[in-house]
Amino acid sequence: MAAEKKEQKIKIIKDGPYMVTGALPLYEQVIVTDEAGHTMELMDEKEYPLQESYTLCRCGSSKKKPFCDGTHRQVGFNGSETASRKPYLEKAEIFESPELKLTDAHEFCDHSRFCLRAGGIRDLIQKSDDPEARRTAIEEAMICPSGRLVLWDKKTDKPFEKEFEPSLVLVNDSQKDCEGPIWVRGGIPIESADGSLYESRNRVTLCRCGKSENKPYCDGSHWMNSQQKLQFRKKWGLDEI
Secondary structure, eight states: OOOOOOOOEEEEOTTSOEEEESOOOEEEEEEEEOTTSOEEEEEEEEEOOOOSEEEEOSSSOOTTTTBOOSHHHHHTOOOOOOOOOSOHHHHOEEEEOSSEEEEEOGGGOOOOOTTOGGGOHHHHHTTTTSHHHHHHHHHHHHHOTTOOEEEEETTTTEEOOOOOOSEEEEEEETTTTEEEEEEEESOOOEEOTTSOBOOOOSEEEEOOSSOOSSTTBOOSTTTOOHHHHHHHHHHHTTTOO
8 A cells, every 4th residue: 555645844843954745856056146246047956866755954053964964952953933924915015116016025035136136126117118127027026035025917916926846945155155045936835833834825935044033934144144134135225125
């Protein structure tokens, strides 16, 4: 008799790793930049052998990354989940142009910087009568791994979204020479350590360095501290996108 297939899910273990079940594909991708240094896309680096279940390091200290080796117990990792449970649309600010609407929930930002190219997405949507500006705005929104930004067609009231196979991507940031977050794609359920479920979304990023102040989500702490994050947001107007 064949073994029953497990539900596709990410279960957060209290002060421990992410338990991944349901034979979810796992990849590595690296951020690619243009000549001006702006992030443009993600390029495939590696595909891991498919496993029915596996545990991914959440503390950032495993010697068997990306997988957990129990080091979180030795380092006294505090994995307390501090992220708000409000639905995305209740948290998001709204910015509109005649044809497009941008919803923006700042707290999801993983600082992967896809929204800054060509003057930034907020500027681009105001120029959406220009086909090139519209195309670039849609590209920037759809590739935002964290799901902070969602762009909507006001004529149809539907978001511009890629259809992802449920899968996980380990993002590597070559420009900042560091490991980035876990990109969760395709609406995979994420279960808190307390047994409740986070809102399922097409795109979110989870912390894997252990330093995020918005656990379980990534907040960019893998490559900068709190003061640097504030300076970066001010420099690029990320709270105003």
